[in-house]
Amino acid sequence: MQKHIAVIKYTFKPSGRVLYIVKGVHHDYITTRHFCTCYDYNFRKKKEGCAHMQALSEAIESNKYEEFMLDDEEYSQIFKYELYDVLREEPR
Numbered sequence: 001m002q003k004h005i006a007v008i009k010y011t012f013k014p015s016g017r018v019l020y021i022v023k024g025v026h027h028d029y030i031t032t033r034h035f036c037t038c039y040d041y042n043f044r045k046k047k048e049g050c051a052h053m054q055a056l057s058e059a060i061e062s063n064k065y066e067e068f069m070l071d072d073e074e075y076s077q078i079f080k081y082e083l084y085d086v087l088r089e090e091p092r
């Protein structure tokens with residue numbers, strides 16, 4: 001059974017910088033194909049990566065993500081917000 005995990009792609013103008021956010025059950029994570037800000041990825045170090053990395057790969061392959069265009073000025077604000085969301089998480 002595959003849980004639906006929403007993926008959001010932010011593209012920043014004019015730099016073209018891209019940020020993927022994977023929305024988990026309780027938190028949002030900053031995820032790339034090789035890195036994720038979640039607890040699972042950083043502490044359990046599963047060889048196949050975490051559920052968010054898998055969700056991101058699937059989303060990119062099937063083009064199933066929400067896409068937003070933002071100004072470069074908003075990058076650090078979004079980045080900080082998402083990081084703050086993750087760092088509030090209590091270790092399980």
Ligand SMILES: [Zn+2]
Binds near residue numbers: 031036037040041
């Ligand atoms: Zn993750």
